Amino acid sequence: MVDTLDDFVAALNAMLADLALPPVGRGFVEHTVGKGSEHLIRCTLAETGGADDRQGEAWASYQRHYTRINGDHARLYPGVQEGLQRLREAGIPLACLTNKPTAFAQALLEKKQLSGFFRHVFGGDAFAQKKPHPLPLLETCKALGVAPSRVLMLGDSANDAQAARAAGCPVILVSYGYNHGQPVREVDADGFIDRLDHLVIG
Template sequence: MNFSYSLVVFDLDGTLVDSASDIAEAVNRTLVDWSLPRQEETVIRGWIGDGARALVASAFAHAGKAIDLDKVMPGFMVHYADCLLLYPTVYPGVVETLQALRERKVAVAICTNKPQRFVRPLLDALRLGEYFECIVGGDTLPERKPSAAPLLHLVDHFGLQPSQCLMVGDSATDLLTAQAADVPMALVTYGYLRGFDPHSVPGVAVIDDMRELLGPQVEPSLLGCS
């Protein structure tokens, strides 16, 4: 079947790649630096998605430690870089879907709150880099998700209209971004949901496997699009 969109914009962590264990290790090394106890990965997963600074703020708030984030972030970023490629994995169906989109001449891009300088090395290490022409990270522009600005930047980059594009993500942050940009949305059920129920949102596609992105449930008519 034909694919109805000219551009698919993917979130990264929790959507294409499971990197939670690496992010958790960077957080825990930072906590240890400040003489605070390590936290379980399952706890840290609940803090992922709003950018590095928000992640660290959540960790220190959970530990009950008031801290100047400007003093913490340099050390955290060192750990983040050191832990970037420890154990990341690509979710099932991602490569097949990206290849299918390429064969259908659909452009793909990434809109993530991960600092931009870490995105390309991660993609390249997992052999995904060749698929993505354009990447917007959490620090690429003055605003990050859930602002519409990063997503609309990508829409403009490809010379398209929002209705010609599809956003794919795993969180309420991604949903708010797509809604703010008036871009159709598909939510995966396997990412870092942080208590968010994708099935509770009307007008979005919900997929359990990335390969379902090529199925009929993402048709514009089913997402409230003309």
């Protein structure tokens, strides 16, 4: 829904400056995001020569900087607002499930005026596992009160598709996902759309 890559780059490089480590490029971040903040920071430390025992220090710095800039460099993908509006008008209950920490996700949705579309917002810290494990999606289905087979997962990466397959949910991916640098259309999914408002309802 929201392209947050430049938020990640800004927060990570501010964190690295705090740790007196070299900055990372946009390409590195593009290929690394999607598996949760802990994974992102661990990979960033490895990329820049940071020691493993600096994970805690790095996490605290990253949290501080991301909270400060969350949404400042982000933009909605075309068709998102219109697509969510159509889904709401069709009476379809919506939940947002992301590997981003819940507080970051909620603040971002509010800043981009999307929070009102969702009945529930669950981040990567909401459950004991993160996507691609099926647990977060199964718990989201429970919260919606709908069987997994009747919940459509709209995602942008292999993480989403793998979680959906394991949970028993149909899955459609948007074509513009980062997907760790791999082509999204090569992922095992039930379909692909270029814009959220291209989703056929009914």
